[in-house]
Amino acid sequence: MNDRSAMIIEDNEDLGIIFAEALQAAGFETRLVPDGERALAQLKESVPRIIIVDLHLPHVSGEAILEWIRSDERFDESRVIIATADPRMADMLKEKADLVLLKPISFGQLRDLAARLTPAGSED
Numbered sequence: 001m002n003d004r005s006a007m008i009i010e011d012n013e014d015l016g017i018i019f020a021e022a023l024q025a026a027g028f029e030t031r032l033v034p035d036g037e038r039a040l041a042q043l044k045e046s047v048p049r050i051i052i053v054d055l056h057l058p059h060v061s062g063e064a065i066l067e068w069i070r071s072d073e074r075f076d077e078s079r080v081i082i083a084t085a086d087p088r089m090a091d092m093l094k095e096k097a098d099l100v101l102l103k104p105i106s107f108g109q110l111r112d113l114a115a116r117l118t119p120a121g122s123e124d
Contacts, residue, residue, distance in 0.1 A: 006050040006114070008032045009039040009065060010083065011057050015103070019052055019083070022107045026114035036060025040068060047074050050114060055084040055093070063089070066096050081113075 006028040010016035013034070020030040028050065033039040037059035043051075051069065055062035066082070069075045084090050085103040094100045099113065 003049050004029050005046070005048040006030045006052070007039070007042065007046075007048040008052045009036065009057065009062065010052065010054045011035060012054070015083075015105075018107055019105075019110060022110035023050065023052075023114045025107075025111045028114060034058075036062065036065055039065055043069065043075075047078060049077075050079050050081065051075075052081045052083050053097075055082060055086060055089050063093060066093060070096055 004027060006023045008016050008019045008023070008030060010019060010032065011034050016032040016034070020032050023030050031042070033042055036057040040060055053062040053065055062082070062084070066080065069078070069080055079098045081099045081101060082090060082093055082097040083101045083103060083105060087102060090100045090102060101110070
C-alpha cells in the first residue's frame, strides 16, 4: 500500500477535482475515476491509502464497490470515505465506511480530514 495514494471514485468531474485538490493539499497522490466499472478494475491492481466513493455512480454502484472493498483483506488498512448527498443511504452504509461525508463538502473540510487520516511517521 502506498500511504500517500488516494483514489476518488466520483462521476461529477468538478467535485472530483475539488476532492483531488484537497487531498493533494494534504500530501496525497490522487487518481480520479469517473465510474464504478473502471474503479473496480483499478482497485484490482492497486491499494490506495484513502478511497473516496460516491454512492451513485455509472455502471457499478458505490455501494457495490464498498462491499467489494470490505470483502478484500488487501484493503484492511485503507480508509474508505463515502461521499453522498443521500442521507438515507449514508446512514444505511455508515458501518462499512471509516467516514461518511454528506454533500456538499467543502475543500477545507476534506483537506483537514485527509490530513487526519495520514498515518503517523509518513510525513517524509
